[in-house]
Amino acid sequence: MSARPRGRAGGRADKPLRRGRVLLGTLVAVVALAGIVGLAEALRPPPGPSTIAVADERADLRAPLHCPTPAPPDERDDDAVSTLQPARPPVAVSSSELLDCPHSFDRRRVRYRGEAVGGVLRREGGAWAQINDDVYAGPAGPLPGHRSYRGHNAGIGVFLPDELADELGTVGGPGAQGDLVEVVGVFRRVDPGSQEVAVIRAASVEVLRAGAPRSDPPLRDRQVAAAVLAALALATAGTERLIARRRERG
Amino acid sequence: MLFRPSADDLRVIGRYTGKVVYAVGVAMLLPLVVAVGAGERNDAYAFVVGASLAITVGAASQLLRTRTTLDAARGLAVVGSAWLVAPVFGAVPLLLSGHYASYLDAYFEGMSGFATVGLTLANDLDHMARSVNLWRHIMQLMGGQGIILVVLTIFASAGAVIGTLHTGEGRGERILPNITHTARFILRVVVAYAGMGMGLLWLLLWRGGLEAATAAYHAALLFTTAFHTAGFAPQSASAAFYRSQPVEVVLMVLMVAGAFSFALHYQLWQGRRGELSRNLETRTLAVSIIAIFAVLAVGLGRTGVHTDFGGLFRVGFFQTINAHTTTGLTTIPHRLFVTQWGALAPAMLVTAMALGGMAGSTAGGIKAIRIGVLLKGLRRDIRKVLLPENAVVVESYHSTTRRVLRDDLVRGAATILLLYLLLYLAGGILGLFYGYELTLSLFESTAAGATGGLSVGIVRPDLEWPLKLLYIAQMFIGRLEFLAALALGGYVLSMLRGRT
Numbered sequence: 001m002s003a004r005p006r007g008r009a010g011g012r013a014d015k016p017l018r019r020g021r022v023l024l025g026t027l028v029a030v031v032a033l034a035g036i037v038g039l040a041e042a043l044r045p046p047p048g049p050s051t052i053a054v055a056d057e058r059a060d061l062r063a064p065l066h067c068p069t070p071a072p073p074d075e076r077d078d079d080a081v082s083t084l085q086p087a088r089p090p091v092a093v094s095s096s097e098l099l100d101c102p103h104s105f106d107r108r109r110v111r112y113r114g115e116a117v118g119g120v121l122r123r124e125g126g127a128w129a130q131i132n133d134d135v136y137a138g139p140a141g142p143l144p145g146h147r148s149y150r151g152h153n154a155g156i157g158v159f160l161p162d163e164l165a166d167e168l169g170t171v172g173g174p175g176a177q178g179d180l181v182e183v184v185g186v187f188r189r190v191d192p193g194s195q196e197v198a199v200i201r202a203a204s205v206e207v208l209r210a211g212a213p214r215s216d217p218p219l220r221d222r223q224v225a226a227a228v229l230a231a232l233a234l235a236t237a238g239t240e241r242l243i244a245r246r247r248e249r250g
Numbered sequence: 251m252l253f254r255p256s257a258d259d260l261r262v263i264g265r266y267t268g269k270v271v272y273a274v275g276v277a278m279l280l281p282l283v284v285a286v287g288a289g290e291r292n293d294a295y296a297f298v299v300g301a302s303l304a305i306t307v308g309a310a311s312q313l314l315r316t317r318t319t320l321d322a323a324r325g326l327a328v329v330g331s332a333w334l335v336a337p338v339f340g341a342v343p344l345l346l347s348g349h350y351a352s353y354l355d356a357y358f359e360g361m362s363g364f365a366t367v368g369l370t371l372a373n374d375l376d377h378m379a380r381s382v383n384l385w386r387h388i389m390q391l392m393g394g395q396g397i398i399l400v401v402l403t404i405f406a407s408a409g410a411v412i413g414t415l416h417t418g419e420g421r422g423e424r425i426l427p428n429i430t431h432t433a434r435f436i437l438r439v440v441v442a443y444a445g446m447g448m449g450l451l452w453l454l455l456w457r458g459g460l461e462a463a464t465a466a467y468h469a470a471l472l473f474t475t476a477f478h479t480a481g482f483a484p485q486s487a488s489a490a491f492y493r494s495q496p497v498e499v500v501l502m503v504l505m506v507a508g509a510f511s512f513a514l515h516y517q518l519w520q521g522r523r524g525e526l527s528r529n530l531e532t533r534t535l536a537v538s539i540i541a542i543f544a545v546l547a548v549g550l551g552r553t554g555v556h557t558d559f560g561g562l563f564r565v566g567f568f569q570t571i572n573a574h575t576t577t578g579l580t581t582i583p584h585r586l587f588v589t590q591w592g593a594l595a596p597a598m599l600v601t602a603m604a605l606g607g608m609a610g611s612t613a614g615g616i617k618a619i620r621i622g623v624l625l626k627g628l629r630r631d632i633r634k635v636l637l638p639e640n641a642v643v644v645e646s647y648h649s650t651t652r653r654v655l656r657d658d659l660v661r662g663a664a665t666i667l668l669l670y671l672l673l674y675l676a677g678g679i680l681g682l683f684y685g686y687e688l689t690l691s692l693f694e695s696t697a698a699g700a701t702g703g704l705s706v707g708i709v710r711p712d713l714e715w716p717l718k719l720l721y722i723a724q725m726f727i728g729r730l731e732f733l734a735a736l737a738l739g740g741y742v743l744s745m746l747r748g749r750t
Contacts, residue, residue: 016254022745025260036303036338037353043299045292045348061588061707062685099585102555117376118485121493122459128493130485132376142377144292144348149373151711153486157493174290174379189590195561196493197582198590219292222346226295229302233275237309244312 043222048146067101071108090184095133095156102189102198112200113182113208114155117172120165127165128196131158131183132172142177144216157199158183159191164202170211180209252744261316263327263741268311270332274339275304277388281343285381293379296346304339323737330738333726337361340389347382349373351711354718361722363389365729366612368481368578368703369694369721371711375486380467386482387474393729394478394508394612395436432512439515440477447473447504454497472497472579476504479613481578481703489579495564498581502571509535509575509607513650530647531608534622535574542602543570549594566595569704573602576614578703587706593689596706600693603702604674614701614728616670620663622647627660669732673699673724680720681708698724 017025090111098105098112115137121128132155140148160168160183172178185202278301285294320328337360345356355371362369363386372378372386451469456462471484485491489501507515514532517525526532546566556562568581587596606615630645637643645655677695682688686708694708698721709721727735 016256017260017745021257022254032307033338036342039299039303040342040345040353040356043296043346045346061687061690065589096585099583100589102586102590118487118491119460119464123493127459130376130487130491132486134374136374136377143374147348147351149351149711151373152370153374153376155487157487157490172377174288174377174383177377190556190561192557194493195564197490197565198586216292219295222292222295222299226298226302229306230298233302233305233309236306240309240312 039225043219043225045144045147045216045219048148065100067104070104070106093187095154098156098187099198102187105187106189108187109184109203110187110200111182111184112156112158113180115172115180116168116170116178116211117153117155119171119173120160120168122165123159123194126159126161127168129158129160129165129168129171130155131181131200137172137178137180142172142214145214156187157196158185158202159194159196159199160202160205164205167205167207169207170213172211175215176211176213178211179207180211182206182208252740252747254744255741258316258318259324259741261314262318262320262324263331264311265314265316266320266325266328267331267335268308268314270308270336271304271311271339272308274336274392275301275308277392278304278343278385280388281381281385284384285379288380290379290381293343293347293381296343297381297385299346300339300342303342307339326734326737327741329730329734333364333730333734334738336364336392337389340364340385343382343385347379349375349378349382354715355711358718358722359386360389361725362703363387363480363482364393365701365725366390366394366478366480366576366614366703367698367701367725367729368475369698369705369709369725370482371709371713371718373711383471383482383484384467387471387480390478390480390482391474394474394480395440435516435519436512439512439519443477443504443507444473447477447500450500451497454494454500455492458492458494458497472501473504475579476501476577477508477612479505479508479575479577479607479611479701483579487583488581489568490581490583498564498568501579502568505571505575505577505579508577509611509613511608511610513610514608517650525650528648530622530626530649531618534618534625535608538602538605538618538621539570539574542574542598543567546570546595546598549592549598552594553590553592555590569599570602573599573702573704574605575607576603576700576702578697578705580704584705584707587693587704588690596689596693599704600696603696603700603704604670606700606702616667616700619649620666623655623659623663624667626655627663630655666731670699670728673728677717677720677724680717684714684717694721695724699728701725701729 088109090109091105093105093110093112095112095114098110112131112133114131114133116129117132118130132153134152134154135148135150136142136153140146143149168179168181170176170178182205183200183202184204185200187198187200190197191199191201278297282294282297282301285291285297318324337357340360340363341353341356344350344359345353349372350356350359351371351373358369358371361367375383448469451472452465455465455468460468468484471482472489474480475482483489483491489498511531514525514529543566546569547562550556550562550566556565565581572579587599604615605621606617607613609617609619626645626647630643633645634641634643646652647655674692674696677698678688678692681691681695690706690708693704693706696702697704698709708717
């Protein structure tokens with residue numbers, strides 16, 4: 001690909017840039033970019049309490065999976081729950097365990113703990129809720145209250161029968177931390193009723209911590225920067241319009 | 251031989267790039283209003299900061315005086331530079347939201363949005379402010395519509411060269427003789443689908459249990475993603491969050507509509523429904539979707555996860571449509587592609603993403619027209635071999651009109667096919683270097699290069715930074731279909747090494 005010096009509309013060819021001006025232009029562009037990045041970094045929310053201790057449980061795709069042996073068909077718990085027979089104690093699981101080894105936990109009674117987020121979606125006979133068990137559901141709390149970044153949210157869809165769905169009060173989302181709940185139910189890698197994939201059909205739910213609205217403290221330095229930059233933007237845009245009009249007239 | 255560009259060349263590129271930056275700043279005013287309305291005060295100030303920076307730089311660039319006209323080469327360089335610079339400003343409110351670990355992550359998100367990819371590095375999306383999540387989707391809308399086309403049509407000052415810019419953004423031929431009329435037609439199509447799609451989604455989500463206002467917000471965001479074949483979603487669980495077959499059906503219709511070229515939409519708009527069955531692209535796309543789904547179903551069936559065909563069809567067909575239209579919404583947690591889908595079914599998703607939708611649509615990938623042209627070219631060559639030497643073999647295809655298959659067309663399609671395969675391979679190799687399995691690495695690399703947006707989990711905030719940079723480059727190059735990116739690269743090279 002070649003870039004040729006092109007003539008102006010008037011026909012006079014422009015002089016190619018000198019190497020020094022190319023370097024100067026590059027320097028200006030780099031400084032401008034650094035300025036934008038630096039300003040944005042300076043105006044980020046504060047790091048928050050430094051005492052938050054968060055275990056790093058991020059899944060690494062390069063690590064080998066060690067899944068428990070699936071239960072034999074006669075030891076699966078799905079029928080036990082549906083007929084309300086006494087069942088074995090549920091297995092405490094996390095969403096990453098369920099998604100890493102869905103076949104190991106298929107039709108097993110599990111105990112799962114997490115924050116209800118997004119909404120409670122009513123269906124015939126119950127409701128669906130997304131229950132996240134990531135670090136943001138735990139003691140660290142939602143972003144942007146801290147800088148303990150632990151990646152994407154992690155959770156599982158849970159179907160709650162009508163009598164349990166009403167237990168959920170606050171769901172997490174913008175400006176709110178949802179109820180922290182503990183669900184006991186049967187995990188299905190494909191739910192036979194709804195055809196939903198990797199879900200828990202809850203038999204019981206307990207609210208461990210009620211959700212609450214959340215507000216972040218106002219950031220004064222950001223307010224000042226916004227006011228100064230807005231004034232600068234208005235002044236620049238106004239000047240540009242003024243000059244453009246003069247050029248059009250002249 | 252390379253010639254170093256003149257100062258006027260750079261001024262005209264800077265001036266038009268500045269118009270796009272200005273438009274990005276103006277676009278931030280919408281999430282600003284939402285932030286004020288929703289009481290997201292810190293985010294409102296973040297949008298003031300972002301918009302002010304963009305408007306200041308955009309307006310200042312208009313002070314660059316030049317009498318040079320925007321020709322094809324400069325136009326392509328403008329497209330390339332604008333698509334690199336727009337996320338620089340788009341990333342500012344993202345970083346200020348506190349959901350991104352670094353500016354690089356926010357820039358990655360910006361590029362993923364503008365390029366309608368859908369790969370995300372957002373931390374704790376489920377608690378993200380509504381205004382910030384809306385901004386992610388607005389970037390998709392701007393990128394899907396072609397920011398250059400929209401901006402320069404509004405400014406209406408680039409004259410005849412807008413057509414070149416239109417092509418530079420990976421769009422095909424003009425639908426109408428006048429590019430402004432083309433833009434208006436595209437807007438009409440978008441508004442029509444938005445009315446229908448958002449209305450239906452709102453109704454389904456509202457009846458499904460979301461509050462009316464929340465349902466409207468989700469419907470708007472989902473429409474933006476599905477119709478622009480992007481991949482961001484209001485919730486981290488993506489389309490699976492809604493647990494609703496009717497919602498999935500509406501999304502599939504919107505994704506397919508988004509993967510149709512606007513030229514085809516025009517034909518349908520004119521009542522020419524026969525175009526659907528005659529058009530080489532729709533035929534190629536239909537055959538490809540059916541074939542890929544058939545193999546995917548076999549692969550998924552062999553895993554034994556789904557015991558009845560209904561459930562397999564629901565999950566498999568949605569993911570096939572989703573991958574082939576390069577959208578990136580999912581109805582299952584992405585981890586299950588690795589732990590539950592075996593090897594064959596994910597390989598089919600990679601194939602679908604790699605092929606992509608139609609040229610002149612919002613979809614990415616190699617594009618159905620190129621595959622169709624190559625297959626036609628292959629058939630012509632086979633016929634040449636089988637027929638007597640002096641026989642004249644003419645192959646034709648239908649794309650709004652009957653066209654004769656020319657050698658240069660086949661050659662061009664083969665070149666782009668090869669470039670895309672190299673693009674997918676590049677990310678795959680770097681992924682291998684960092685210890686990821688070949689299949690996973692190719693999945694993610696293809697998702698970035700084809701703007702497919704599906705993920706097996708490699709793309710995450712603690713991803714190695716060289717991979718982040720490479721995926722950014724893949725998203726940029728893949729979205730612009732090489733031409734504009736190569737033109738910009740040529741300008742940079744000629745500045746450094748060109749003769750005076």
